Amino acid sequence: MAQIVAVELGAVYDPGVGGADFTIDSNGILQPLGLLVSRDSREDLLPRTREYNEEIPGRHGELDFGSEFQPRILELHVSTAEIDPATRYTLKRTLAGQLNPLAGVKTLVFEDDPTRMYYVKYAGDMRINTQWPTWFDFVIPFKMANPFIFSANEHSFTGSGTITNAGNVDVPFNVYVYGPAVNPIISINGEVMTWTGNLVAGDILVIDTGNQTVRLNDINALGTYNGVFPVLRAGSNDIVVSHPDTVFKWWDRWI
Known part of the structure; x- marks a missing residue:
């Protein structure tokens, strides 16, 4: 299996859990990006729903034609390790390449729940907080077009x-x-x-x-x-x- 270099320490990252593209390891590090995950939105109970209904004049309530789940949004609140200000631009370009949505859907696994796999793609707006000179934090907005969470193995x-x-x-x-x-x-x-x-x-x-x-x-x-x-x-x-x-x-x- 190909190895990927983690950006923060230059350490070698082996995507071990189910061969996932992204893994949040036991130390809370999003690999291979090398970002510290402070929190995520897995606690959301259900995705938003799309309702199909129709109101009929003169009749109470409405006719219910069923519901569907909309895409699930999975947000990761992350921060970088301490870095040299001169390397900030290089790091940002590296992160952009890893998160590039044109590369298609990628897989994400949390090591605290290794039996489940999330199919994600970057979608939305990512604003980087650069008020600190040696590190920055931001929220990665992942979208799950298929809102279901799958087993990591068939x-x-x-x-x-x-x-x-x-x-x-x-x-x-x-x-x-x-x-x-x-x-x-x-x-x-x-x-x-x-x-x-x-x-x-x-x-x-x-x-x-x-x-x-x-x-x-x-x-x-x-x-x-x-x-x-x-x-x-x-x-x-x-x-x-x-x-x-x-x-x-x-x-x-x-x-």
């Missing part, structure tokens, strides 16, 4: 039994059926998924319940599928498969 389960979704919301999953198999049947908490056809040795049937796709050896195979795309509920899920070489993969997630 989970896998083979065959029949009980799958535990350790998160607090339902999650989609992928099913991999490895040939040889004939007309595989999969039951998730009583919801039955069936695909009609023959798999020979070397074939792989992939059912993606999140994107609602079915592919055989990377070729569309939705035509002989029964169209059932269940989720893994938070907690325990009863799994029954007709073919033992059936593998489930998913990511726990929390709101």
Whole structure:
């Protein structure tokens, strides 16, 4: 794994927790930026919501058409270590390069909660307080376009039994059926998924319940599928498969 140089001390940083792009280590240092995190906004209970409703004249209240979560905002209040005033500009350019939103979404893990991963991107306005000559502080405004917090590692389960979704919301999953198999049947908490056809040795049937796709050896195979795309509920899920070489993969997630 590539190593990244931490900016404040020149120390070598190895992104250890799940290979995340950013890690807040046990000393409260945001690596590889080398910034001290004084506080963060993880204590916010829920993201803001987007409401869909309609008022009807002459009728009390309103019709509720459901809610959706808006992007989650995760703010990190940070400060630099003591630095030579002559290097302030260089440090600012280094930080800008690391936080560049054009590089896309990055992963963030807190070492005090290493099983969860945040998918973040810089968004907003970052004003640096430069009133002190040898250090400065500011707030990094991260946005989570997907407001859910994910498990740091993908989970896998083979065959029949009980799958535990350790998160607090339902999650989609992928099913991999490895040939040889004939007309595989999969039951998730009583919801039955069936695909009609023959798999020979070397074939792989992939059912993606999140994107609602079915592919055989990377070729569309939705035509002989029964169209059932269940989720893994938070907690325990009863799994029954007709073919033992059936593998489930998913990511726990929390709101």
